[in-house]
Amino acid sequence: MxxxxxxxxxxxxxxxxxxxxxxxxxxxxxxxxxxxxxxxxxxxxxxxxxxxxxxxxxxxxxxxxxxxxxxxxxxxxxxxxxxxxxxxxxxxxxxxxxxxxxxxxxxxxxxxxxxxxxxxxxxxxxxxxxxxxxxxxxxxxxxxxxxxxxAGTPDVPGWDLPAAVSAPVAPRADDGVFRVVLDPGHGGIDPGAEVDGTQEKDLMLIFARELREVLLRTGGFDVVLTRDADEFVSLERRVALAHRAGADVFLSLHADALSGARARGASVYTLSDSASDAASAALAERHNRADILAGVDLSGKDDVVADVLMDLARMETQPRSEHLARVFLEGFRAAGLPLLSRPKRHAGFSVLKAPDIPSVLIELGFLSNPRDLKNLRDAEWRAQVAQAVSDALGLWHDADAARAGLVRQ
Structure with a gap:
């Protein structure tokens, strides 16, 4: 070294x-x-x-x-x-x-x-x-x-983490602002899926920016992007950025590609140690492997005590994430958006592992499907999806706040 x-x-x-x-x-x-x-x-x-x-x-x-x-x-x-x-x-x-x-x-x-x-x-x-x-x-x-x-990364403190803050971000639920962190998948050295010259990293950044504008125009939302340029952001850093922002919810945005063109439509994933099906397991493996392909050192990350504490925190957060996924899918159906068969799925996505932030991963469609690819390239279609996401977030936030009030009583 x-x-x-x-x-x-x-x-x-x-x-x-x-x-x-x-x-x-x-x-x-x-x-x-x-x-x-x-x-x-x-x-x-x-x-x-x-x-x-x-x-x-x-x-x-x-x-x-x-x-x-x-x-x-x-x-x-x-x-x-x-x-x-x-x-x-x-x-x-x-x-x-x-x-x-x-x-x-x-x-x-x-x-x-x-x-x-x-x-x-x-x-x-x-x-x-x-x-x-x-x-x-x-x-x-x-x-x-x-x-x-x-082997190992040179010990340069803070190389891939956001700058330290002087104090932890305090909960801000009482300020009336719903803080959403949008995570456009991939970026920089990691292009994600690629079909006919269209790269997932570019489409997701475009959509994240468009969704941010919709949320800000709606009012009541504060929006942070994990990346706002074509740059690589490690999975660990994405979660750290969400914590630093004091996120109320974390949305990771993706569009997959599979061999063949049959798979079509949006799906929503939540975190689970075991995948809902083989395709979900393979998808999570591809997403999690992005850090390895980009040269991120993943050694020395295990901490048994920390894992136990995070599991305890997830006991409260996971049901909220599951509810968020259901609300999104209901909103997508109401908007007439195409959905994958069995669109609610789960797998071990590293980017969803914030124990205290409700988190979901939205797959907007498949670049490998010609109809999905046409939709993803269409600004009007993306605007329809962005509005559906905005409406669903509002509904979930109101229901989550009401549920929290009942718990406090």
């Missing part, structure tokens, strides 16, 4: 040098460009070598993650346009790669490794004349035990 942190500091030091040189000889842009013709990911005799040629030096960090084995490289910031897995990977020890924004101002490359490889060397060399930079990363083969011991 110390070697990785030295690599990170090396990148920062070299950036200072590059800035000084470029400040004298050329204009310095905050966004570096990748020269794909001069960049490769190739096998060596004893491992793997990554060579990335950039238009300028930028801060970076390099580390590996286990289960599955991945090499992760973060940059501040690189334009990945034109970069493709097939053009960069020339050997067999790299299985594939993903590129995108990991957080505002930071880009990420994740390389899937064919097996455990130890990070041996990483260095950034900068041409004093042009300011162009070349990052070289060398990895050597390692046994599984040694790799697992060395």
């Amino acid at each position: 110390s070697r990785i942190m030295r690599t990170w500091l090396m990148g920062l030091a070299m950036l200072v040098l590059a800035s000084a040189v470029q400040g004298q000889e050329s204009g310095f842009s905050g966004l570096a460009r990748l020269d794909t013709a001069q960049s490769t990911i190739s096998d060596t005799r004893h491992g793997l070598e990554v060579t990335l040629t950039l238009s300028q030096g930028v801060p970076y960090r390099v580390f590996t993650l286990d289960d599955p084995a991945r090499l992760v490289m973060d940059f501040r910031e690189v334009d990945w346009n034109g970069a493709q897995s097939g053009a960069l990977i020339t050997g067999a020890r790299a299985l594939g790669l993903r590129l995108g924004q990991i957080r505002p101002g930071w880009s990420r490359m994740v390389v899937d490794l064919a097996g455990p490889h130890m990070l041996e060397e990483a260095g950034l060399r900068i041409d004093r004349q042009s300011g162009a930079a070349r990052l070289q990363v060398r990895l050597g083969r390692e046994d599984a035990e040694g790799f697992a011991a060395s």
Whole structure:
């Protein structure tokens, strides 16, 4: 781990040098460009070598993650346009790669490794004349035990969590404002489902923004988005953002794609340890795996005591989530929206695990179904859905408040 942190500091030091040189000889842009013709990911005799040629030096960090084995490289910031897995990977020890924004101002490359490889060397060399930079990363083969011991995200506190607040957000139920957190699924390096050039991450961000406007125009709602740009937000951070906002309800927005085009219509999911069916289990696995594919370190997250406390909190919250799901489906039916067969489902979605916030995941339809895809692309249809969601939230809020009053009595 110390070697990785030295690599990170090396990148920062070299950036200072590059800035000084470029400040004298050329204009310095905050966004570096990748020269794909001069960049490769190739096998060596004893491992793997990554060579990335950039238009300028930028801060970076390099580390590996286990289960599955991945090499992760973060940059501040690189334009990945034109970069493709097939053009960069020339050997067999790299299985594939993903590129995108990991957080505002930071880009990420994740390389899937064919097996455990130890990070041996990483260095950034900068041409004093042009300011162009070349990052070289060398990895050597390692046994599984040694790799697992060395892999992990550099310990940079708060890297993927919202800024700490000075005090916990106090309950605000008495201010007359219903606080809704909208969670447009995927983003950045994680596109979600993709069909005919349409990506789930883009559609869900568009819909979340439109739904926010409907709720704000209705009045009585305060709306927070977990992301308002094409950026990656980890599942843990999404839940943390909801807590920070003091959310009264959390809505995760998605649109799936399946092989074949038969599945059609909206569905609403609540949290459960066991899935309602095999398709729901597979869907939850795909959603939860997004963090792994984007290079998030999920090791060291288990805490038995915390799990027990959260289970106790969910005993009160889960019935409210179930009621919320039913109200949504009733509203969708009343609005004449297409629904999936057995549209109320449940599975172990990580993003729904806030123990004290009623949370549901809404699948608006299937990109793999031509009629659903046409609807999802249609602004008028999305407006109809947004109004149905707004109406359902109002009904649920009134019923939930009345139920809470009875409990207090």
